[in-house]
Amino acid sequence: MHGRAVVVGVGESTYYKHGGSPDTEFQLACTAIRNAAKDAGLELRQLDGLVSYMDYRNSPLRIAAALGFEELRWSATPWAGGGNNSSAAIQFADAAVSGGYAHYVVAFRALAQGQFQRLGSGSGLLAGGAPEGLSWGLPYGLLTPAQECALQTKRWMHDHGVSQEALASISLACYANAQRNPRAVRHGKPLTRAAYHASRWIVEPFHLYDCCMENDGAAALIVTTPDRAKDLPGKAVPILATAQGLGPDIGINAFQPRWFSNMYYENVGRTLWQRAGVRPTDVDVLQMYENFTGPVLMALCEMGFCKPEEVEAFVGGGALEGPDARLPFNTSGGNIAEAYIHGLEMVVEAVRQVRGESTCQARNVELSLAVGGPGYAPGSAVLFGAAS
């Protein structure tokens, strides 16, 4: 088990509330990439690859020009969905450098939801009639990821006897960990179980606090080969294994009996564990993308961390909270309480855990896992190993 590619730099913008950024989305993207290059000890002109996902606004050509890349030798974006691809972006960067197509590849994601429309709100879907892919649900008022994931979660809770308390435990862990993280948008805003239950319903079984936030910000990571990393000042974090999963196309296919109810992470887990030669119990710290709490529980089970009938105990009783948790989880606060940078900020946190730089630092981290968004295929995951 060894990495053919390593992360040598991470960078972020300030994370803002939705609409709170004084900078444009493109400026946020440039800031995160500049910070990542500085962290790596690289000049901007040395960067030669760009990967993102669901980013139709910040073209790699525009970024390469604005940041003064000497040349752009690799650009890529995964198909379909959204935050499900947060870890796939690292896989593409790994493929580029380990295949020799580029030297220093940036994986980035920028979101200014104030400048542009809110992700997941459905607001962009409503001008004119429902296009074919959406026509199966939109006339019924079924159009948002929250609603789609709620239908999946309701059936799964019904089949396995999972209670609302398990959903609450995910949100409470994110909020508890965010209280240690001054970068977190919800820092200084602790959440109690009572406040969770008292919060308004968005769509049952999701309360407000079961849903990720909406934010402005950007994050970036720089990937290169272990050989090139030797010339750089910082710690190189090995990418031990990555995986993308199969699954149905986004939308109505997801509700067909063949797939229902499912978060599309069984084969992501199977592939990842096989490639890395490890088991879920070997993972020292986990960042798992929370679009909503229910899908996290389902993906945990599908990846083999526990069985659905065990999930209440697995996540309950503070088992995920703090650096000494049984499984340190979403240690920066995640999408729910740090910031929603479409999950890439959680991949940054997974790297930070290996470097020993988290505000909720787990002990003796040898395996640090970042899992992309559940509920939309292809799912993705990246496993980082001990720094060298």
Next chain:
Amino acid sequence: MSRYLGDDWILPTLTPHNTPFFTAGTLQIQFCEECGHAQHPPDDVCYACQCTRLVFKATPGSGRVESAAVVHHPVHPVLKDRVPYVIAIVSVDGAPGCSVQGNVVGCPPEAVKIGQRVRVVFEEATDPASGTKLRIPQWELAPGA
């Protein structure tokens, strides 16, 4: 019948794939003429045998609630007076492996439960582009459900 979410709520844009479903007045599902496979949503190729001889057929119009969720947050101003409403996934009798999305009408949203039997009813509307009469499948609880 009038629309569950009101006459101002968005309508489907008709395409060759969805016109039978939204206009026939029976619950139409796509079947493969070669192997008999049923699939939803419709596509250009049979997902079981990959042939392209696909037809739409009426199904009996009954089904089972596979999941249901009550929506409280209106995602659009038009829906402000419509929440809470219920969204549901219904498996379609006579079309193995096929489920459709919809609302369960004629009962309080919280009355809809997984496993209940439902039967199709149709909302009427007019496609603004073509003037075509739409008959949008919806569901109501079957007697005794």
